[in-house]
Amino acid sequence: MIKNLQKLYFATINSSKFNKMEAKHRFFDIAANLADHTFKGHYYEKKVHDEDVDEVIQRAASIGCDRLLIVGGYIEDSIESYKICQKSNKFYCTVGVHPCRANEVEANGRTQEDYFKELDELISKHKDKCVAVGECGLDYDRFDYASKETQLKHFEPHFNLAEKYNLPMYLHNRNTGNDFFDIVRRNRKRFPTGVVHSFTGTEEELKQILELDLYVGINGCSLRDEASLEIVKKIPLDKIQIETDAPYCEIRNTHPGRKFVKTVFEQKKKEKFVKGFMVKGRNEPCQIIQVLEVLAGVLGKDEKELSEICYKNTLKMFNLKDE
Structure with missing residues:
Protein backbone atom coordinates (compact mmCIF):
# COMPACT_ATOMS: atom_id res chain seq x y z
CA MET A 1 0.00 0.00 0.00
CA ILE A 2 2.73 2.46 1.00
CA LYS A 3 4.80 1.59 -2.07
CA ASN A 4 1.80 2.22 -4.31
CA LEU A 5 1.21 5.60 -2.71
CA GLN A 6 4.85 6.47 -3.20
CA LYS A 7 4.63 5.60 -6.87
CA LEU A 8 1.71 8.00 -7.23
CA TYR A 9 3.34 10.73 -5.16
CA PHE A 10 6.93 10.76 -6.36
CA ALA A 11 7.84 12.32 -9.69
CA THR A 12 10.03 9.66 -11.31
CA ILE A 13 12.06 11.30 -14.04
CA ASN A 14 15.12 10.83 -16.17
CA SER A 15 17.44 13.60 -17.29
CA SER A 16 16.00 13.95 -20.81
CA LYS A 17 12.56 14.72 -19.36
CA PHE A 18 13.89 16.87 -16.57
CA ASN A 19 15.92 19.11 -18.88
CA LYS A 20 12.63 20.42 -20.23
CA MET A 21 11.60 21.61 -16.78
CA GLU A 22 12.57 24.95 -15.33
CA ALA A 23 14.66 24.76 -12.16
CA LYS A 24 12.84 26.31 -9.20
CA HIS A 25 15.79 26.65 -6.85
CA ARG A 26 19.49 27.46 -6.77
CA PHE A 27 21.87 24.94 -5.25
CA PHE A 28 25.56 24.84 -4.37
CA ASP A 29 26.61 21.27 -3.57
CA ILE A 30 29.60 21.63 -1.25
CA ALA A 31 30.45 17.92 -1.38
CA ALA A 32 30.54 16.60 -4.93
CA ASN A 33 33.23 13.92 -5.05
CA LEU A 34 33.18 13.72 -8.84
CA ALA A 35 36.78 12.52 -8.99
CA ASP A 36 35.57 9.28 -7.40
CA HIS A 37 36.23 6.22 -9.53
CA THR A 38 32.51 5.34 -9.74
CA PHE A 39 31.94 8.33 -12.03
CA LYS A 40 34.46 6.77 -14.38
CA GLY A 41 32.48 3.53 -14.25
CA HIS A 42 34.89 1.68 -11.95
CA TYR A 43 33.62 -0.29 -8.95
CA TYR A 44 36.07 -2.26 -6.79
CA GLU A 45 38.73 -1.89 -9.50
CA LYS A 46 36.42 -3.36 -12.15
CA LYS A 47 35.24 -1.37 -15.16
CA VAL A 48 31.45 -1.69 -15.30
CA HIS A 49 30.26 1.19 -17.50
CA ASP A 50 31.42 4.25 -19.41
CA GLU A 51 32.46 7.47 -17.69
CA ASP A 52 29.42 9.67 -17.15
CA VAL A 53 30.67 12.76 -15.32
CA ASP A 54 29.21 15.10 -17.96
CA GLU A 55 25.76 13.49 -17.66
CA VAL A 56 25.97 13.76 -13.87
CA ILE A 57 26.79 17.47 -14.17
CA GLN A 58 23.92 17.95 -16.61
CA ARG A 59 21.44 16.30 -14.24
CA ALA A 60 22.63 18.56 -11.43
CA ALA A 61 22.21 21.68 -13.56
CA SER A 62 18.70 20.61 -14.54
CA ILE A 63 17.44 21.02 -10.97
CA GLY A 64 19.33 24.29 -10.40
CA CYS A 65 22.57 22.92 -8.95
CA ASP A 66 24.93 25.05 -11.03
CA ARG A 67 27.71 25.39 -8.44
CA LEU A 68 29.77 22.45 -7.27
CA LEU A 69 32.65 22.02 -4.85
CA ILE A 70 34.72 19.13 -6.20
CA VAL A 71 36.39 17.87 -3.05
CA GLY A 72 40.01 16.70 -2.91
CA GLY A 73 41.01 14.06 -0.37
CA TYR A 74 44.64 13.38 -1.36
CA ILE A 75 47.14 14.68 -3.93
CA GLU A 76 45.97 12.74 -6.98
CA ASP A 77 42.35 13.32 -6.04
CA SER A 78 42.95 17.07 -5.74
CA ILE A 79 44.60 17.15 -9.16
CA GLU A 80 41.67 15.30 -10.76
CA SER A 81 39.17 17.54 -8.95
CA TYR A 82 40.86 20.60 -10.40
CA LYS A 83 40.60 19.13 -13.90
CA ILE A 84 36.86 18.61 -13.48
CA CYS A 85 36.56 22.22 -12.28
CA GLN A 86 37.59 23.38 -15.74
CA LYS A 87 34.16 22.35 -17.02
CA SER A 88 32.52 25.46 -15.52
CA ASN A 89 33.45 28.81 -14.02
CA LYS A 90 31.09 27.90 -11.17
CA PHE A 91 32.96 24.76 -10.14
CA TYR A 92 35.58 24.92 -7.38
CA CYS A 93 37.93 22.54 -5.61
CA THR A 94 39.74 21.86 -2.35
CA VAL A 95 43.23 20.57 -1.56
CA GLY A 96 43.97 18.38 1.45
CA VAL A 97 44.26 14.92 2.99
CA HIS A 98 41.15 13.09 4.15
CA PRO A 99 41.77 11.31 7.49
CA CYS A 100 41.07 7.97 5.83
CA ARG A 101 43.95 8.66 3.40
CA ALA A 102 46.39 9.74 6.11
CA ASN A 103 48.54 6.63 5.60
CA GLU A 104 49.50 7.94 2.18
CA VAL A 105 51.29 11.01 3.52
CA GLU A 106 54.43 9.13 4.47
CA ALA A 107 54.14 6.25 2.01
CA ASN A 108 56.76 5.28 -0.57
CA GLY A 109 59.59 7.07 1.22
CA ARG A 110 57.86 10.45 1.23
CA VAL A 131 38.53 27.82 -2.29
CA ARG A 142 37.70 4.31 10.25
CA PHE A 143 40.84 3.08 12.02
CA ASP A 144 40.99 0.28 9.44
CA TYR A 145 42.08 2.99 6.96
CA ALA A 146 44.41 5.00 9.22
CA SER A 147 45.27 4.79 12.91
CA LYS A 148 44.38 7.46 15.42
CA GLU A 149 48.04 8.44 15.75
CA THR A 150 48.47 8.80 11.99
CA GLN A 151 45.32 10.88 11.64
CA LEU A 152 46.35 13.20 14.47
CA LYS A 153 49.83 13.65 13.04
CA HIS A 154 48.62 14.74 9.62
CA PHE A 155 45.59 16.84 10.51
CA GLU A 156 47.15 19.87 12.15
CA PRO A 157 49.62 20.83 9.35
CA HIS A 158 46.60 21.78 7.22
CA PHE A 159 46.17 24.90 9.32
CA ASN A 160 49.55 26.15 8.11
CA LEU A 161 48.17 26.13 4.56
CA ALA A 162 44.91 27.81 5.57
CA GLU A 163 46.82 30.56 7.32
CA LYS A 164 49.29 31.04 4.46
CA TYR A 165 46.57 31.39 1.82
CA ASN A 166 43.83 32.83 4.05
CA LEU A 167 41.46 30.04 3.04
CA PRO A 168 38.50 28.45 4.85
CA MET A 169 38.85 24.97 6.31
CA TYR A 170 36.85 22.07 4.89
CA LEU A 171 36.56 19.74 7.88
CA HIS A 172 35.66 16.13 8.64
CA ASN A 173 34.75 14.83 12.10
CA ARG A 174 33.47 11.39 13.11
CA ASN A 175 33.20 10.14 16.70
CA THR A 176 36.42 11.79 17.91
CA GLY A 177 35.43 12.99 21.37
CA ASN A 178 37.21 16.26 22.10
CA ASP A 179 40.27 15.56 19.93
CA PHE A 180 38.89 17.23 16.82
CA PHE A 181 37.58 20.25 18.68
CA ASP A 182 40.75 20.70 20.74
CA ILE A 183 42.83 20.90 17.56
CA VAL A 184 40.45 23.23 15.73
CA ARG A 185 40.06 25.43 18.79
CA ARG A 186 43.77 26.05 19.25
CA ASN A 187 44.12 26.86 15.54
CA ARG A 188 40.89 28.82 15.13
CA LYS A 189 42.55 32.23 14.79
CA ARG A 190 44.64 30.97 11.88
CA PHE A 191 41.82 30.59 9.35
CA PRO A 192 38.91 32.89 8.44
CA THR A 193 36.01 30.43 8.55
CA GLY A 194 35.13 26.84 7.72
CA VAL A 195 32.54 24.11 7.49
CA VAL A 196 32.21 20.76 9.25
CA HIS A 197 30.75 18.88 6.34
CA SER A 198 28.55 15.76 6.43
CA PHE A 199 27.56 16.49 10.02
CA THR A 200 26.34 13.41 11.92
CA GLY A 201 27.27 14.46 15.44
CA THR A 202 25.56 14.97 18.76
CA GLU A 203 23.90 18.10 20.08
CA GLU A 204 27.04 18.77 22.14
CA GLU A 205 29.20 18.53 19.01
CA LEU A 206 26.88 20.92 17.21
CA LYS A 207 27.21 23.34 20.11
CA GLN A 208 31.01 23.27 19.84
CA ILE A 209 30.90 23.80 16.07
CA LEU A 210 28.72 26.87 16.54
CA GLU A 211 30.92 28.19 19.37
CA LEU A 212 33.82 28.04 16.90
CA ASP A 213 31.70 30.09 14.47
CA LEU A 214 31.79 27.39 11.78
CA TYR A 215 29.19 26.26 9.26
CA VAL A 216 27.44 22.88 9.23
CA GLY A 217 27.09 20.75 6.10
CA ILE A 218 23.90 18.67 5.90
CA ASN A 219 23.35 15.64 3.64
CA GLY A 220 21.45 12.35 3.72
CA CYS A 221 23.60 10.92 6.50
CA SER A 222 22.79 13.99 8.61
CA LEU A 223 19.09 13.08 8.34
CA ARG A 224 19.36 9.35 8.96
CA ASP A 225 17.13 8.93 12.05
CA GLU A 226 14.66 10.76 14.28
CA ALA A 227 17.37 11.86 16.74
CA SER A 228 19.35 13.42 13.88
CA LEU A 229 16.29 15.34 12.70
CA GLU A 230 15.87 16.84 16.17
CA ILE A 231 19.50 17.97 16.23
CA VAL A 232 19.26 19.51 12.76
CA LYS A 233 16.40 21.67 14.01
CA LYS A 234 18.87 23.37 16.37
CA ILE A 235 21.20 24.63 13.62
CA PRO A 236 20.84 28.39 13.07
CA LEU A 237 19.69 29.10 9.52
CA ASP A 238 22.68 31.32 8.86
CA LYS A 239 25.03 28.39 9.53
CA ILE A 240 23.45 25.70 7.33
CA GLN A 241 24.92 24.51 4.05
CA ILE A 242 23.58 21.55 2.08
CA GLU A 243 25.41 18.86 0.16
CA THR A 244 25.15 15.36 -1.23
CA ASP A 245 28.64 13.94 -0.53
CA ALA A 246 28.10 12.08 -3.81
CA PRO A 247 28.58 9.22 -4.49
CA TYR A 248 27.88 8.57 -0.79
CA CYS A 249 25.25 9.59 1.78
CA GLU A 250 22.05 9.38 -0.25
CA ILE A 251 18.69 9.67 1.47
CA ARG A 252 17.44 6.11 1.83
CA ASN A 253 13.92 4.74 1.89
CA THR A 254 14.45 3.78 5.55
CA HIS A 255 15.25 7.35 6.60
CA PRO A 256 12.42 9.05 8.52
CA GLY A 257 12.59 12.18 6.37
CA ARG A 258 11.95 10.21 3.19
CA LYS A 259 8.28 11.08 3.46
CA PHE A 260 9.18 14.65 2.53
CA VAL A 261 10.94 13.66 -0.72
CA LYS A 262 8.98 14.68 -3.80
CA THR A 263 11.64 14.46 -6.50
CA VAL A 264 13.24 11.17 -7.48
CA PHE A 265 15.18 10.10 -10.54
CA GLU A 266 14.77 6.87 -12.44
CA GLN A 267 17.76 4.61 -11.86
CA LYS A 268 19.37 1.63 -13.55
CA LYS A 269 21.71 -0.93 -12.00
CA LYS A 270 25.35 -0.25 -12.84
CA GLU A 271 25.51 -3.56 -14.72
CA LYS A 272 22.65 -2.33 -16.91
CA PHE A 273 23.95 1.20 -17.32
CA VAL A 274 21.97 3.49 -19.63
CA LYS A 275 23.10 7.03 -20.39
CA GLY A 276 20.58 9.58 -19.13
CA PHE A 277 19.71 7.55 -16.04
CA MET A 278 21.22 7.55 -12.58
CA VAL A 279 23.18 4.54 -11.39
CA LYS A 280 21.26 2.75 -8.64
CA GLY A 281 22.91 3.19 -5.24
CA ARG A 282 25.31 5.93 -6.40
CA ASN A 283 24.42 9.35 -5.05
CA GLU A 284 24.66 12.39 -7.34
CA PRO A 285 24.60 16.18 -6.97
CA CYS A 286 21.13 16.31 -8.57
CA GLN A 287 19.76 14.67 -5.44
CA ILE A 288 20.64 17.75 -3.40
CA ILE A 289 17.02 18.68 -4.14
CA GLN A 290 15.99 15.78 -1.90
CA VAL A 291 18.15 17.12 0.94
CA LEU A 292 16.36 20.45 0.57
CA GLU A 293 12.93 18.80 0.54
CA VAL A 294 13.63 16.84 3.71
CA LEU A 295 15.27 19.76 5.48
CA ALA A 296 12.40 22.08 4.58
CA GLY A 297 9.91 19.51 5.78
CA VAL A 298 11.69 18.98 9.08
CA LEU A 299 12.16 22.70 9.72
CA GLY A 300 8.74 23.70 8.43
CA LYS A 301 10.32 26.18 5.99
CA ASP A 302 9.50 27.20 2.44
CA GLU A 303 11.77 25.30 0.06
CA LYS A 304 12.68 28.25 -2.15
CA GLU A 305 13.45 30.47 0.82
CA LEU A 306 15.57 27.78 2.44
CA SER A 307 17.49 26.99 -0.75
CA GLU A 308 18.39 30.67 -1.11
CA ILE A 309 19.57 30.85 2.49
CA CYS A 310 21.84 27.82 2.05
CA TYR A 311 23.10 29.06 -1.31
CA LYS A 312 24.03 32.49 0.03
CA ASN A 313 25.58 31.01 3.19
CA THR A 314 27.88 28.98 0.96
CA LEU A 315 28.87 31.90 -1.25
CA LYS A 316 29.65 33.93 1.86
CA MET A 317 31.81 31.25 3.44
CA PHE A 318 33.86 30.66 0.29
CA ASN A 319 34.04 34.40 -0.44
CA LEU A 320 32.39 34.05 -3.85
CA LYS A 321 30.25 36.52 -5.75
CA ASP A 322 26.56 35.92 -6.44
CA GLU A 323 26.50 36.14 -10.23
Missing part, protein backbone atom coordinates in the same frame (compact mmCIF):
# COMPACT_ATOMS: atom_id res chain seq x y z
CA THR A 111 57.98 12.60 4.37
CA GLN A 112 55.18 14.68 5.84
CA GLU A 113 57.14 17.78 4.84
CA ASP A 114 57.37 16.51 1.25
CA TYR A 115 53.66 15.76 1.07
CA PHE A 116 52.50 19.08 2.46
CA LYS A 117 54.92 20.90 0.20
CA GLU A 118 53.15 19.26 -2.74
CA LEU A 119 49.78 20.31 -1.33
CA ASP A 120 51.10 23.85 -0.93
CA GLU A 121 52.23 23.88 -4.56
CA LEU A 122 48.83 22.63 -5.70
CA ILE A 123 47.01 25.41 -3.85
CA SER A 124 49.36 28.00 -5.34
CA LYS A 125 48.99 26.56 -8.83
CA HIS A 126 45.20 26.17 -8.60
CA LYS A 127 44.40 29.34 -6.66
CA ASP A 128 41.92 30.37 -9.35
CA LYS A 129 39.75 27.41 -8.31
CA CYS A 130 40.88 26.27 -4.85
CA ALA A 132 39.32 25.77 0.83
CA VAL A 133 41.91 23.59 2.56
CA GLY A 134 40.71 20.03 3.06
CA GLU A 135 39.00 17.67 3.20
CA CYS A 136 40.84 17.09 6.44
CA GLY A 137 40.09 16.16 10.02
CA LEU A 138 39.65 13.03 12.10
CA ASP A 139 37.57 9.87 11.74
CA TYR A 140 37.65 7.43 14.64
CA ASP A 141 35.13 5.14 12.94
Whole structure:
Protein backbone atom coordinates (compact mmCIF):
# COMPACT_ATOMS: atom_id res chain seq x y z
CA MET A 1 0.00 0.00 0.00
CA ILE A 2 2.73 2.46 1.00
CA LYS A 3 4.80 1.59 -2.07
CA ASN A 4 1.80 2.22 -4.31
CA LEU A 5 1.21 5.60 -2.71
CA GLN A 6 4.85 6.47 -3.20
CA LYS A 7 4.63 5.60 -6.87
CA LEU A 8 1.71 8.00 -7.23
CA TYR A 9 3.34 10.73 -5.16
CA PHE A 10 6.93 10.76 -6.36
CA ALA A 11 7.84 12.32 -9.69
CA THR A 12 10.03 9.66 -11.31
CA ILE A 13 12.06 11.30 -14.04
CA ASN A 14 15.12 10.83 -16.17
CA SER A 15 17.44 13.60 -17.29
CA SER A 16 16.00 13.95 -20.81
CA LYS A 17 12.56 14.72 -19.36
CA PHE A 18 13.89 16.87 -16.57
CA ASN A 19 15.92 19.11 -18.88
CA LYS A 20 12.63 20.42 -20.23
CA MET A 21 11.60 21.61 -16.78
CA GLU A 22 12.57 24.95 -15.33
CA ALA A 23 14.66 24.76 -12.16
CA LYS A 24 12.84 26.31 -9.20
CA HIS A 25 15.79 26.65 -6.85
CA ARG A 26 19.49 27.46 -6.77
CA PHE A 27 21.87 24.94 -5.25
CA PHE A 28 25.56 24.84 -4.37
CA ASP A 29 26.61 21.27 -3.57
CA ILE A 30 29.60 21.63 -1.25
CA ALA A 31 30.45 17.92 -1.38
CA ALA A 32 30.54 16.60 -4.93
CA ASN A 33 33.23 13.92 -5.05
CA LEU A 34 33.18 13.72 -8.84
CA ALA A 35 36.78 12.52 -8.99
CA ASP A 36 35.57 9.28 -7.40
CA HIS A 37 36.23 6.22 -9.53
CA THR A 38 32.51 5.34 -9.74
CA PHE A 39 31.94 8.33 -12.03
CA LYS A 40 34.46 6.77 -14.38
CA GLY A 41 32.48 3.53 -14.25
CA HIS A 42 34.89 1.68 -11.95
CA TYR A 43 33.62 -0.29 -8.95
CA TYR A 44 36.07 -2.26 -6.79
CA GLU A 45 38.73 -1.89 -9.50
CA LYS A 46 36.42 -3.36 -12.15
CA LYS A 47 35.24 -1.37 -15.16
CA VAL A 48 31.45 -1.69 -15.30
CA HIS A 49 30.26 1.19 -17.50
CA ASP A 50 31.42 4.25 -19.41
CA GLU A 51 32.46 7.47 -17.69
CA ASP A 52 29.42 9.67 -17.15
CA VAL A 53 30.67 12.76 -15.32
CA ASP A 54 29.21 15.10 -17.96
CA GLU A 55 25.76 13.49 -17.66
CA VAL A 56 25.97 13.76 -13.87
CA ILE A 57 26.79 17.47 -14.17
CA GLN A 58 23.92 17.95 -16.61
CA ARG A 59 21.44 16.30 -14.24
CA ALA A 60 22.63 18.56 -11.43
CA ALA A 61 22.21 21.68 -13.56
CA SER A 62 18.70 20.61 -14.54
CA ILE A 63 17.44 21.02 -10.97
CA GLY A 64 19.33 24.29 -10.40
CA CYS A 65 22.57 22.92 -8.95
CA ASP A 66 24.93 25.05 -11.03
CA ARG A 67 27.71 25.39 -8.44
CA LEU A 68 29.77 22.45 -7.27
CA LEU A 69 32.65 22.02 -4.85
CA ILE A 70 34.72 19.13 -6.20
CA VAL A 71 36.39 17.87 -3.05
CA GLY A 72 40.01 16.70 -2.91
CA GLY A 73 41.01 14.06 -0.37
CA TYR A 74 44.64 13.38 -1.36
CA ILE A 75 47.14 14.68 -3.93
CA GLU A 76 45.97 12.74 -6.98
CA ASP A 77 42.35 13.32 -6.04
CA SER A 78 42.95 17.07 -5.74
CA ILE A 79 44.60 17.15 -9.16
CA GLU A 80 41.67 15.30 -10.76
CA SER A 81 39.17 17.54 -8.95
CA TYR A 82 40.86 20.60 -10.40
CA LYS A 83 40.60 19.13 -13.90
CA ILE A 84 36.86 18.61 -13.48
CA CYS A 85 36.56 22.22 -12.28
CA GLN A 86 37.59 23.38 -15.74
CA LYS A 87 34.16 22.35 -17.02
CA SER A 88 32.52 25.46 -15.52
CA ASN A 89 33.45 28.81 -14.02
CA LYS A 90 31.09 27.90 -11.17
CA PHE A 91 32.96 24.76 -10.14
CA TYR A 92 35.58 24.92 -7.38
CA CYS A 93 37.93 22.54 -5.61
CA THR A 94 39.74 21.86 -2.35
CA VAL A 95 43.23 20.57 -1.56
CA GLY A 96 43.97 18.38 1.45
CA VAL A 97 44.26 14.92 2.99
CA HIS A 98 41.15 13.09 4.15
CA PRO A 99 41.77 11.31 7.49
CA CYS A 100 41.07 7.97 5.83
CA ARG A 101 43.95 8.66 3.40
CA ALA A 102 46.39 9.74 6.11
CA ASN A 103 48.54 6.63 5.60
CA GLU A 104 49.50 7.94 2.18
CA VAL A 105 51.29 11.01 3.52
CA GLU A 106 54.43 9.13 4.47
CA ALA A 107 54.14 6.25 2.01
CA ASN A 108 56.76 5.28 -0.57
CA GLY A 109 59.59 7.07 1.22
CA ARG A 110 57.86 10.45 1.23
CA THR A 111 57.98 12.60 4.37
CA GLN A 112 55.18 14.68 5.84
CA GLU A 113 57.14 17.78 4.84
CA ASP A 114 57.37 16.51 1.25
CA TYR A 115 53.66 15.76 1.07
CA PHE A 116 52.50 19.08 2.46
CA LYS A 117 54.92 20.90 0.20
CA GLU A 118 53.15 19.26 -2.74
CA LEU A 119 49.78 20.31 -1.33
CA ASP A 120 51.10 23.85 -0.93
CA GLU A 121 52.23 23.88 -4.56
CA LEU A 122 48.83 22.63 -5.70
CA ILE A 123 47.01 25.41 -3.85
CA SER A 124 49.36 28.00 -5.34
CA LYS A 125 48.99 26.56 -8.83
CA HIS A 126 45.20 26.17 -8.60
CA LYS A 127 44.40 29.34 -6.66
CA ASP A 128 41.92 30.37 -9.35
CA LYS A 129 39.75 27.41 -8.31
CA CYS A 130 40.88 26.27 -4.85
CA VAL A 131 38.53 27.82 -2.29
CA ALA A 132 39.32 25.77 0.83
CA VAL A 133 41.91 23.59 2.56
CA GLY A 134 40.71 20.03 3.06
CA GLU A 135 39.00 17.67 3.20
CA CYS A 136 40.84 17.09 6.44
CA GLY A 137 40.09 16.16 10.02
CA LEU A 138 39.65 13.03 12.10
CA ASP A 139 37.57 9.87 11.74
CA TYR A 140 37.65 7.43 14.64
CA ASP A 141 35.13 5.14 12.94
CA ARG A 142 37.70 4.31 10.25
CA PHE A 143 40.84 3.08 12.02
CA ASP A 144 40.99 0.28 9.44
CA TYR A 145 42.08 2.99 6.96
CA ALA A 146 44.41 5.00 9.22
CA SER A 147 45.27 4.79 12.91
CA LYS A 148 44.38 7.46 15.42
CA GLU A 149 48.04 8.44 15.75
CA THR A 150 48.47 8.80 11.99
CA GLN A 151 45.32 10.88 11.64
CA LEU A 152 46.35 13.20 14.47
CA LYS A 153 49.83 13.65 13.04
CA HIS A 154 48.62 14.74 9.62
CA PHE A 155 45.59 16.84 10.51
CA GLU A 156 47.15 19.87 12.15
CA PRO A 157 49.62 20.83 9.35
CA HIS A 158 46.60 21.78 7.22
CA PHE A 159 46.17 24.90 9.32
CA ASN A 160 49.55 26.15 8.11
CA LEU A 161 48.17 26.13 4.56
CA ALA A 162 44.91 27.81 5.57
CA GLU A 163 46.82 30.56 7.32
CA LYS A 164 49.29 31.04 4.46
CA TYR A 165 46.57 31.39 1.82
CA ASN A 166 43.83 32.83 4.05
CA LEU A 167 41.46 30.04 3.04
CA PRO A 168 38.50 28.45 4.85
CA MET A 169 38.85 24.97 6.31
CA TYR A 170 36.85 22.07 4.89
CA LEU A 171 36.56 19.74 7.88
CA HIS A 172 35.66 16.13 8.64
CA ASN A 173 34.75 14.83 12.10
CA ARG A 174 33.47 11.39 13.11
CA ASN A 175 33.20 10.14 16.70
CA THR A 176 36.42 11.79 17.91
CA GLY A 177 35.43 12.99 21.37
CA ASN A 178 37.21 16.26 22.10
CA ASP A 179 40.27 15.56 19.93
CA PHE A 180 38.89 17.23 16.82
CA PHE A 181 37.58 20.25 18.68
CA ASP A 182 40.75 20.70 20.74
CA ILE A 183 42.83 20.90 17.56
CA VAL A 184 40.45 23.23 15.73
CA ARG A 185 40.06 25.43 18.79
CA ARG A 186 43.77 26.05 19.25
CA ASN A 187 44.12 26.86 15.54
CA ARG A 188 40.89 28.82 15.13
CA LYS A 189 42.55 32.23 14.79
CA ARG A 190 44.64 30.97 11.88
CA PHE A 191 41.82 30.59 9.35
CA PRO A 192 38.91 32.89 8.44
CA THR A 193 36.01 30.43 8.55
CA GLY A 194 35.13 26.84 7.72
CA VAL A 195 32.54 24.11 7.49
CA VAL A 196 32.21 20.76 9.25
CA HIS A 197 30.75 18.88 6.34
CA SER A 198 28.55 15.76 6.43
CA PHE A 199 27.56 16.49 10.02
CA THR A 200 26.34 13.41 11.92
CA GLY A 201 27.27 14.46 15.44
CA THR A 202 25.56 14.97 18.76
CA GLU A 203 23.90 18.10 20.08
CA GLU A 204 27.04 18.77 22.14
CA GLU A 205 29.20 18.53 19.01
CA LEU A 206 26.88 20.92 17.21
CA LYS A 207 27.21 23.34 20.11
CA GLN A 208 31.01 23.27 19.84
CA ILE A 209 30.90 23.80 16.07
CA LEU A 210 28.72 26.87 16.54
CA GLU A 211 30.92 28.19 19.37
CA LEU A 212 33.82 28.04 16.90
CA ASP A 213 31.70 30.09 14.47
CA LEU A 214 31.79 27.39 11.78
CA TYR A 215 29.19 26.26 9.26
CA VAL A 216 27.44 22.88 9.23
CA GLY A 217 27.09 20.75 6.10
CA ILE A 218 23.90 18.67 5.90
CA ASN A 219 23.35 15.64 3.64
CA GLY A 220 21.45 12.35 3.72
CA CYS A 221 23.60 10.92 6.50
CA SER A 222 22.79 13.99 8.61
CA LEU A 223 19.09 13.08 8.34
CA ARG A 224 19.36 9.35 8.96
CA ASP A 225 17.13 8.93 12.05
CA GLU A 226 14.66 10.76 14.28
CA ALA A 227 17.37 11.86 16.74
CA SER A 228 19.35 13.42 13.88
CA LEU A 229 16.29 15.34 12.70
CA GLU A 230 15.87 16.84 16.17
CA ILE A 231 19.50 17.97 16.23
CA VAL A 232 19.26 19.51 12.76
CA LYS A 233 16.40 21.67 14.01
CA LYS A 234 18.87 23.37 16.37
CA ILE A 235 21.20 24.63 13.62
CA PRO A 236 20.84 28.39 13.07
CA LEU A 237 19.69 29.10 9.52
CA ASP A 238 22.68 31.32 8.86
CA LYS A 239 25.03 28.39 9.53
CA ILE A 240 23.45 25.70 7.33
CA GLN A 241 24.92 24.51 4.05
CA ILE A 242 23.58 21.55 2.08
CA GLU A 243 25.41 18.86 0.16
CA THR A 244 25.15 15.36 -1.23
CA ASP A 245 28.64 13.94 -0.53
CA ALA A 246 28.10 12.08 -3.81
CA PRO A 247 28.58 9.22 -4.49
CA TYR A 248 27.88 8.57 -0.79
CA CYS A 249 25.25 9.59 1.78
CA GLU A 250 22.05 9.38 -0.25
CA ILE A 251 18.69 9.67 1.47
CA ARG A 252 17.44 6.11 1.83
CA ASN A 253 13.92 4.74 1.89
CA THR A 254 14.45 3.78 5.55
CA HIS A 255 15.25 7.35 6.60
CA PRO A 256 12.42 9.05 8.52
CA GLY A 257 12.59 12.18 6.37
CA ARG A 258 11.95 10.21 3.19
CA LYS A 259 8.28 11.08 3.46
CA PHE A 260 9.18 14.65 2.53
CA VAL A 261 10.94 13.66 -0.72
CA LYS A 262 8.98 14.68 -3.80
CA THR A 263 11.64 14.46 -6.50
CA VAL A 264 13.24 11.17 -7.48
CA PHE A 265 15.18 10.10 -10.54
CA GLU A 266 14.77 6.87 -12.44
CA GLN A 267 17.76 4.61 -11.86
CA LYS A 268 19.37 1.63 -13.55
CA LYS A 269 21.71 -0.93 -12.00
CA LYS A 270 25.35 -0.25 -12.84
CA GLU A 271 25.51 -3.56 -14.72
CA LYS A 272 22.65 -2.33 -16.91
CA PHE A 273 23.95 1.20 -17.32
CA VAL A 274 21.97 3.49 -19.63
CA LYS A 275 23.10 7.03 -20.39
CA GLY A 276 20.58 9.58 -19.13
CA PHE A 277 19.71 7.55 -16.04
CA MET A 278 21.22 7.55 -12.58
CA VAL A 279 23.18 4.54 -11.39
CA LYS A 280 21.26 2.75 -8.64
CA GLY A 281 22.91 3.19 -5.24
CA ARG A 282 25.31 5.93 -6.40
CA ASN A 283 24.42 9.35 -5.05
CA GLU A 284 24.66 12.39 -7.34
CA PRO A 285 24.60 16.18 -6.97
CA CYS A 286 21.13 16.31 -8.57
CA GLN A 287 19.76 14.67 -5.44
CA ILE A 288 20.64 17.75 -3.40
CA ILE A 289 17.02 18.68 -4.14
CA GLN A 290 15.99 15.78 -1.90
CA VAL A 291 18.15 17.12 0.94
CA LEU A 292 16.36 20.45 0.57
CA GLU A 293 12.93 18.80 0.54
CA VAL A 294 13.63 16.84 3.71
CA LEU A 295 15.27 19.76 5.48
CA ALA A 296 12.40 22.08 4.58
CA GLY A 297 9.91 19.51 5.78
CA VAL A 298 11.69 18.98 9.08
CA LEU A 299 12.16 22.70 9.72
CA GLY A 300 8.74 23.70 8.43
CA LYS A 301 10.32 26.18 5.99
CA ASP A 302 9.50 27.20 2.44
CA GLU A 303 11.77 25.30 0.06
CA LYS A 304 12.68 28.25 -2.15
CA GLU A 305 13.45 30.47 0.82
CA LEU A 306 15.57 27.78 2.44
CA SER A 307 17.49 26.99 -0.75
CA GLU A 308 18.39 30.67 -1.11
CA ILE A 309 19.57 30.85 2.49
CA CYS A 310 21.84 27.82 2.05
CA TYR A 311 23.10 29.06 -1.31
CA LYS A 312 24.03 32.49 0.03
CA ASN A 313 25.58 31.01 3.19
CA THR A 314 27.88 28.98 0.96
CA LEU A 315 28.87 31.90 -1.25
CA LYS A 316 29.65 33.93 1.86
CA MET A 317 31.81 31.25 3.44
CA PHE A 318 33.86 30.66 0.29
CA ASN A 319 34.04 34.40 -0.44
CA LEU A 320 32.39 34.05 -3.85
CA LYS A 321 30.25 36.52 -5.75
CA ASP A 322 26.56 35.92 -6.44
CA GLU A 323 26.50 36.14 -10.23
